[in-house]
Amino acid sequence: MITFITKKVRFRNNRVIFTRKTLAYAATILQIGARLNLYPLPFTLSPGHPPYPLNYPPKIMKLTTTLTCLIINNLVLVNPVVAQIAPDNTLGDENSRVENRGNRDIINGGATRGENLFHSFREFNVEAGRGAYFENPAAIRNILSRVTGNNLSNIQGVLGVLGNANLFLINPNGIIFGPNARLDMNGSFFGSSANSIVFSNFEFSTINPEAPPLL
Numbered sequence: 001m002i003t004f005i006t007k008k009v010r011f012r013n014n015r016v017i018f019t020r021k022t023l024a025y026a027a028t029i030l031q032i033g034a035r036l037n038l039y040p041l042p043f044t045l046s047p048g049h050p051p052y053p054l055n056y057p058p059k060i061m062k063l064t065t066t067l068t069c070l071i072i073n074n075l076v077l078v079n080p081v082v083a084q085i086a087p088d089n090t091l092g093d094e095n096s097r098v099e100n101r102g103n104r105d106i107i108n109g110g111a112t113r114g115e116n117l118f119h120s121f122r123e124f125n126v127e128a129g130r131g132a133y134f135e136n137p138a139a140i141r142n143i144l145s146r147v148t149g150n151n152l153s154n155i156q157g158v159l160g161v162l163g164n165a166n167l168f169l170i171n172p173n174g175i176i177f178g179p180n181a182r183l184d185m186n187g188s189f190f191g192s193s194a195n196s197i198v199f200s201n202f203e204f205s206t207i208n209p210e211a212p213p214l215l
Helices: 020-035 058-077
Strands: 008-012 015-017 096-101 104-109 111-113 116-123 131-135 142-147 153-155 158-162 166-170 175-177 182-184 189-192 196-198 203-205
Touching: 096 116, 142 196, 142 203, 158 166, 166 196
Parallel strands: 008 196, 104 131, 116 142, 131 158, 142 166, 153 175, 158 182, 166 189
Antiparallel strands: 008 015, 096 104, 111 116, 196 203
16 A cells, blocks of 8 residues: 655554545545556545545645656656665664665664664665565564655565564655565555654654654
8 A cells, every 4th residue: 555645644552543634635646646547546436435636626636736746757757776775873773774685685673662663764765676674573563664865765676574563664755666566564564655653652753853762
């Protein structure tokens, strides 16, 4: 599932909280992209949904058109040969680490807080023919990753988790999955252009990146 969200994602009791308006925005953008043949739409709307995007007010049409143009530009300008996975230093002594094993990049380290594991990257891309796999320590249910650099994430290979945890990836610059990209995980995947994930006691932000507080 790829979700286009422009602001914040709320995370409560191990669940992502959406508003009705946020879901409407996402559905609208997907519809526009499908009509422009940017990607196939993997679902159909039930009769109970309003038509997208024709019945929306002008300001929403302007927003979705702008976002669609950004998506088009990224698809046109993106270079399939890109920098791979580069952790940043925002987690201090708990920074993410990347280990190369043949055609796989194994991601470990990170900041563990209860059943959540946090990772932070300056760049996050997966080249065609390669795989990027997150280590899944025991008792971890959610792996939350952010991209703090200025480039979109280009996923052309395999993105996976070595375990059963759910994987969250946020990059406000965008996330692109190529035609041969695939997911290899037992849990759920959530990808978003949101700039943060909001918890009850802190905000896991790409704009003001800080380490999550100790429990």
